[in-house]
Amino acid sequence: MEEKVPFCLRVWQRLHIDLLLFLGLAAVTGYGMFVLYSASGASETMFQSRIIQVTLGMAVMLLMAQFPPKFYQRLAPYLYLIGLVMLILVDAFGTTSKGAQRWLDLGFIRFQPSEIVKLAVPLMVAVYLGNRPLPPKMSETFIAIAMILVPTLLVAIQPDLGTSILVVASGLFVVFLAGMSWWLILGAVVGLAAFIPIMWMYLMHDYQRTRVLTLLDPEKDPLGAGYHILQSKIAIGSGGMWGKGWMQGTQSQLEFYLNHIRISSLLFLVKNMD
Structure with missing residues (x-):
């Protein structure tokens, strides 16, 4: 005789949400709101705006959980290409604000395509490597890295160093989980260390150096x-x-x-x- 699953758990299973993960996320978010209220000097306006943002975020999470993994596998190439095209359009026709050309202004909406890339890059890399035997071959690893670097460079020239670092880190994390060779990791660390002086002297803008x-x-x-x-x-x-x-x-x-x-x-x- 099969053990009967409690009604509460059946509800969460139907919603395709991991209950423990959701409770942990809710606890961290709630504590963060608690901290923010005190830290903001009891600013009700700020507190209310954060509640709206959290509510919308939870709603989007719930909605996205209803789609099966195959949906995202099919979506990944299109989302990745759309992100690349939009980043190219930003570099050509984007709106400049405070010295950075990061936004596309469509008249009725103004947004940063780099936000799409934050999701598209790790998703595309995961789909590419997931369709092949793991750990990946050297050639497959380099192709995955190329998938990461192209949008990363397009974001970096806007300039948006923070987002470009986030994009490359999220993509490389997927490659690492897929079984990236430790020799490649060591080579990447050495290469990054050697690249820092070049980045400081020739690639970073004055305001970025000022921050450091x-x-x-x-x-x-x-x-x-x-x-x-x-x-x-x-x-x-x-x-x-x-x-x-x-x-x-x-x-x-x-x-x-x-x-x-x-x-x-x-x-x-x-x-x-x-």
């Missing part, structure tokens, strides 16, 4: 580029190991940062809350 230098010496510009890091250090030193408590963070409650930087990206906000 500011990270190393924020006191050179305490009210400008170094403000973010200095406030982080002050808050960590003030809160210590365990923080000051709920709604007691000095930097957040006294609004040292609200007019200067984005709240969601700062480590010191979490430290000040706990």
Whole structure:
């Protein structure tokens, strides 16, 4: 006699959602919202906007879970090609803002094609390698790496160094999981180390170099580029190991940062809350 599955589990199975994964995600998200409310100085506007974003994200996750894996296998090549075409269009006709040409403006909507590539690259690499015996051959590994590098370079010349690093990392992670040769990994690490000086001197823009230098010496510009890091250090030193408590963070409650930087990206906000 088959063991009867509880109704609650049957519901989640029908929704194609892993219950433990969902509960873990919900717990982390809920705690993050809890932290954000304190760190933002009890900003209801910011809190409400994040709730809307989280709700939409959960809805999209639920919707995407209803499609079988074969749907995404068929979708991957089209999504990848669409992403490449859009990145080329951005480089040719994209809208420039704050020195970066990252957006396509269609009149009724303005968006960054690099967001599509974030999903398309690891999905395409996974489909390509998944249709072949694993671990992949050397030639197949190089083809997969080429699939990663083409959109990565198109994103990097916008310039958008952060997104390009994310794209290449997500793609290489899939190659690594497929059984990439450790000799290739070692060669990639050595090659990357050798490439850093070239990237610093010839490929990075002034503002990107400024960010790195500011990270190393924020006191050179305490009210400008170094403000973010200095406030982080002050808050960590003030809160210590365990923080000051709920709604007691000095930097957040006294609004040292609200007019200067984005709240969601700062480590010191979490430290000040706990």
